[in-house]
Amino acid sequence: MAKKTIEDVAWRGKRALVRVDFNVPMNDAGEITDDTRIRAALPTITYLTDHGARVVLMSHLGRPKGERNEKYSLRPVAEHLQGLLKDTHVFFVDDCIGDAVKAAVADLTDGNVLLLENVRFYAGEEKNNPDLAKAFAELGDVFVGDAFGTAHRAHASTAGVAEYLPSVAGFLMQKEVGVMGEALANPARPFVAIIGGAKVSDKISVIENLLPKVDALLIGGGMANTFLAVQGYDMAKSLVEADAKETAEKLLQLAKQHNSRLLLPTDVVAAKAFAADAEHAVRKASELEADEMALDIGPATIQTFESEILGAKTVLWNGPMGVFEMPAFAKGTFAIADAMAKVNATTIVGGGDSVAAVEQAGVADKMSHVSTGGGASLEFLEGKTLPGVAALEDK
Structure with a gap:
């Protein structure tokens, strides 16, 4: 391009x-x-x-x-x-x-x-x-x-x-299209993508486009609950998209087809209420209590995800690991930001919440590229043609 x-x-x-x-x-x-x-x-x-x-x-x-x-x-x-x-x-x-x-x-x-x-x-x-x-x-x-x-x-x-x-x-346009385009077309490997956010339905096309390209896909945030529910976990009061379960199942199968490792949380930070001051505890993903909801990834998952990131040569991140606006449920998101700041790799952050996270963590200047476009970077990662890019003359 x-x-x-x-x-x-x-x-x-x-x-x-x-x-x-x-x-x-x-x-x-x-x-x-x-x-x-x-x-x-x-x-x-x-x-x-x-x-x-x-x-x-x-x-x-x-x-x-x-x-x-x-x-x-x-x-x-x-x-x-x-x-x-x-x-x-x-x-x-x-x-x-x-x-x-x-x-x-x-x-x-x-x-x-x-x-x-x-x-x-x-x-x-x-x-x-x-x-x-x-x-x-x-x-x-x-x-x-x-x-x-x-x-x-x-x-x-x-x-x-x-x-x-x-x-x-x-x-700016040249850098955005160049850095993300190179990561998708010709990444240094291992290539690890981290996808988070609330809903699977918001990121279906991104995951579909990334799975054939990545070595590992790490999934956190509310969307991970739907994948865990499909695998038989009782997610109690956690956000689970009933309408997206079939899609999550297909994406898990797609990962197998492409020999891409799709990693989900093994433990979570759970609370009985969606509130900043809610009492919370670390639970195995398989051991949520009936009145609890998962609001962040847990310490064991953080360790696993950090290990994947630190072993990578290209890392792409889009979407938080939990409700990072609330300090009690922000550790997972900030751990991802810190791991990306440490790794000797091409690190790309795309999407509004992820950008906010690296800025709040004080590590934005340690990233290879922080995208200025929320919706645009999402559509680019989906593999869509962006009209504002297509309109420019080819070399």
């Missing part, structure tokens, strides 16, 4: 229309509480300004539902970006199409940056309206796709605009 990148373009004097993902969390005062996504775009923006491009940035923020809503204005993001790009002028315009925007773009000089207002203030954005895509295209000479977090959406600013301009990948 080799795409043309910003390094394949002579930029001086050209307008770079860059789709970034500045969909950052803000508090009620309109202050940015986590600027990870903004910082992730800086290498692309800096390369473009250093090479004399006139940089026009577009992004969405939140869900304004196709109408102007000041709560979702990108103006605070422009101010924050100016603080990060100290030697570069960052301008903001309070629309993303129209005469005022064209005038603001025309006023740019080489090496300047202009951030447009939220593209989702127009209903045509999420409908991939061709007229809106054309209006975006009029603002640039080359389109740069660098918003991996929205690459799984065929929107006017992610895919539609690429039909009207030469289109290349930014550094």
Whole structure:
């Protein structure tokens, strides 16, 4: 999946229309509480300004539902970006199409940056309206796709605009697709994947796509309960997806067909209530009491999973091992994060909760790659074609 990148373009004097993902969390005062996504775009923006491009940035923020809503204005993001790009002028315009925007773009000089207002203030954005895509295209000479977090959406600013301009990948897009693509296509072995989260049904396609590729698949979180139930364990009050039992059975068979080891928890941390202050105890997976529910993997499972990770050369993680928002049930998730920080291997973290876990554990900088796209990374791991990637030109 080799795409043309910003390094394949002579930029001086050209307008770079860059789709970034500045969909950052803000508090009620309109202050940015986590600027990870903004910082992730800086290498692309800096390369473009250093090479004399006139940089026009577009992004969405939140869900304004196709109408102007000041709560979702990108103006605070422009101010924050100016603080990060100290030697570069960052301008903001309070629309993303129209005469005022064209005038603001025309006023740019080489090496300047202009951030447009939220593209989702127009209903045509999420409908991939061709007229809106054309209006975006009029603002640039080359389109740069660098918003991996929205690459799984065929929107006017992610895919539609690429039909009207030469289109290349930014550094973030290149890294996301390159690192995860290489892991799936040509991993250093042993290749271990860790899949967690609440429901089997959310990760069926991911597991199906990974099983033929991995040496071992470690399953934790609420979804492990359904697999254990299929194997005859009484999971008591634990979350078990009755509708997904047949699917879990098929996935267990698929693992056997591909000679992939599928490892499930042998012990769990169990509690009588889904609450942070609930009394809890370690139980064998086969010995849950009738009024208990499994809320984390237990110490024996942690030891087994750690051993698998520390013996790997490629490790991919998507989904927590328990209810890690509650400290009593977070040990399994943080143990996975710590093991991945220690191993001498390519380590890839994809998916919102896993990313939050490595950040909370303080080991995000020890990972080879932490994906910026929750839904996008999930669909990529499922083997799906992402419209925002497919729209970019091949080398």
